[in-house]
Amino acid sequence: MRLQQSALKTPTRIPSDPLQRAWVALGRVSQSVQCRVEEALKHAGLPELSWYTVLWELERAGKPLRPKDLAIPLFIPPYQLSRLVDRMEAEGLVKRIQCKEDKRGHMLAPTAKGFTLRKEMWAVYAPAMEDAMKRIDDAEALKLAELLNKLGGIEHVNCGDKG
Amino acid sequence: MRLQQSALKTPTRIPSDPLQRAWVALGRVSQSVQCRVEEALKHAGLPELSWYTVLWELERAGKPLRPKDLAIPLFIPPYQLSRLVDRMEAEGLVKRIQCKEDKRGHMLAPTAKGFTLRKEMWAVYAPAMEDAMKRIDDAEALKLAELLNKLGGIEHVNCGDKG
C-alpha cells in the first residue's frame, strides 16, 4: 500500500512564497521607515516616538487616562509604560494624579510643557513621516493601510494635529 | 500685494490622511505580527529571530561572510552585530575565522550546531509566520509585498527552507 504523500512530507508547514515575501517586506520596510523618522527626531534633539505617542494619546483622549488604558493601545507591557512615565514625569511632561475611585492606580495627564513638546515633535514628525512615505501615493497608501489592517485586525487611529 | 497662501500657511507639512493611516497601520501591525512570532519562538525555548536571521544569511550565502556584509542586509548597526556574534559564538553557533586578505576583520561561518539550530527554529518559525499572517490570502500577500517594497525600495529575499 502506498503511503499518502500529504501525510509524509509535511514535517513543517511552510508559508507560501507570497506570504513569505509579505512577511519579509513587512519587517524590513517598517523598520527602515520607522528608523528614518526616529532619526529625524533625534537629529532635532527631540525625544523618541514613544514619548510622542504617550502625549498624543493623552491629548487625544481629552481627559486623564489610567496607565492600563494607555498600555493596551500603545501595545507595550505595563512595566515598560511605568518606566516611560517615570522618565517623562521627571522631565515634567506628564503628571500622575491620585485616583479617587481606585486607590491602587492613578491618572496620567500631560502638563503644559508636555503639550508644547508634543507640538514641537509633530513639527518634525509630520514632515519626516511624509518624507519616509513619499514613494507611494495616496491611493496606494489607502490600499496598503487596508491590507495591513486586514492582516492585523486593527482599527484606524491617526497620529497628530489636523489629521 | 497679496501674500501667497502657500508661503503663509505651511508651518508644518501634514501627511495626508491615507499616508497617516498607512503609517500607523504599518507600525502597529508589524509590531503585532512580529511579536506573535517571537513569542512562539520563546515559548518553544528557542532564541530570538535575529539569531535565526544571522544563521540563515550565512547558510544562504553558502560561504563565510564578513560582518559588514551581514550588518547591511540585516539592517543593524555594526556594534550590535558584533555583540550578537559574541553571544552566538559563546553558544557555539557560529565561529569567527581569521581572514587572510584583511587582517582587521574576519569571516563568520555557522557551525554544525548552528545549522541544526536554524532548522529547529524554522520548524517553529514557519508555522508561526503562517499563523500570524493567515488573515490575508496569497493574492493579498503579494499585493501587500508589492506595496511595501515600493514604499521601502527593497528587493525580495525569502527566509527559510524550500522557499
Place this chain on the structure above:
DNA sequence: GAGGTTTGGTTGCGTTTGCAACAATCCGCG
C-alpha cells in the same frame, strides 16, 4: 467581614542596547 483571588502598577536584577571613543588595518598619494 475574613480569606482567597484578581487586577493595577512598580521594582530589583541581569541582559541588551546605543553612543561615542578606540584600536587596528588598509588605502592613496606625494
Place this chain on the structure above:
DNA sequence: CGCGGATTGTTGCAAACGCAACCAAACCTC
C-alpha cells in the same frame, strides 16, 4: 617608503529592556 585619512570591528559606560517577584487595593464568595 611614510604619512593622513578611511574602513572594519570592538568596547566602556550609561540608559533602557524583560522577567519575575512584589505590594496594595479591589473584588468575590461564603
